[in-house]
Amino acid sequence: MKKAYVFPGQGAQARGMGLDLYQQSPKAKEMFDKANEILGFEITKIMFEGTDEELKQTAVTQPAVFLHSVVRALTLDDFAPDMVAGHSLGEFSALVASGALSFEDGLRLVAKRAAAMQKACEMQPSTMAAVINLDDATIERICAEVGADPALSGETVVAANFNCPGQVVISGSLEGVRVAGEKLKEAGAKRVLPLQVGGAFHSPLMEPAREELAQAIESTAFNTPACPIYQNVNAKPSTDVEVIKANLIAQLTAPVRWTQLVEAMTADGATQFIESGPGKVLQGLVKKIAPSVEVASA
Known part of the structure; x- marks a missing residue:
C-alpha cells in the first residue's frame, strides 16, 4: 500500500x-x-x-x-x-x-x-468559471474557438483546472469567459458557475x-x-x-x-x-x- x-x-x-x-x-x-x-x-x-x-x-x-x-x-x-x-x-x-x-x-x-x-x-480585469458535466475535449475546443474568433480580438479564455471528470474550470478575460460560458451551455454543460476569484489564474x-x-x-x-x-x-x-x-x-x-x-x-x-x-x-x-x-x- x-x-x-x-x-x-x-x-x-x-x-x-x-x-x-x-x-x-x-x-x-x-x-x-x-x-x-x-x-x-x-x-x-x-x-x-x-x-x-x-x-x-x-x-x-x-x-x-x-x-x-x-x-x-x-x-x-x-x-x-x-x-x-x-x-x-x-x-x-x-x-x-x-x-x-x-x-x-x-x-x-x-x-x-x-x-x-x-x-x-490588477493589470487586467479577469475571472474564472466552473464548467459542470461536460467532457474535457469539448471544453478545450470551445475555448480555443473563442480565443481564435476575430470578433473577440484581445479576449482570452482557456481550460485552467481539470479537477475531476465533469468539473473543469475555465479562466480568462471577462468577455472571453462570458462568451465561452454561453457556448459551453449550448454544447451541453449542465452549469457554468462564475467563481469568486480575483483574476484569471492558470491562464x-x-x-x-x-x-x-x-x-x-x-x-x-x-x-x-x-x-x-x-x-x-x-x-x-x-x-x-x-x-x-x-x-x-x-x-x-x-x-x-x-x-x-x-x-x-x-x-x-x-x-x-x-x-x-x-x-x-x-x-x-x-x-x-x-x-x-x-x-x-x-
Missing part, C-alpha cells in the same frame, strides 16, 4: 484554521511564529481570528493555506509519504513536505507568488506573475525530494530538481491537470490519499477520479 499526501490550494481557507495546531504542538507554534517573522505581519491573528473577507485576500490566503498544510504534515508522528502532490498553490506545500524546499524558502516563494498574482490581476494573463516568480524560484535553493512529486503542469512524477523548478515556473500560466495527476498516482500504486490542510476538497475530487482508493485527512 502506497500513501499519497496531497495539499489543497487557494479556496480551502477557513476561519480559525490552524489554531488547534498552534495550541497543541510546540513545534507547530514555533513554525507559526517563524512565519509571522518572515512575512512581516501577524498572519496567525488573521488565520485564528480573522473574518472570511480578510482571509480571502490573496496575500493572506496563499500563505495561510500553505502554512496550515505544511505545519499539519510536518508535525505528524507518522509522516512518511511515498509520493506527494498539491493543487496549484498546494504544489509548494508538497515541495516543502517532501524536503525539496525548506519551510522558510517555501513560505517566501508563496508570499512572492501571491503578491505577483495580485499585481497581475496566459498570469504571464507577468510567471516572469516575476521565475526569478525568485531560480534564486532559491532546491533539494532532491525524499519521494516523487507529481506536478500540475504535466501530471508526471519527478525528483529532478531542474525539472521540478521548470514545472513550478510554468505552473502559473498552465492548466492544473489534477484528474490526470491522480490517475498517474493510482497507476503507480497509490491506494491511500491523505489530505493535509484545511477542508476536504481534494478528498472529494480524488474519490470522483479514483472511487476505489481510500481518502483521509492528515
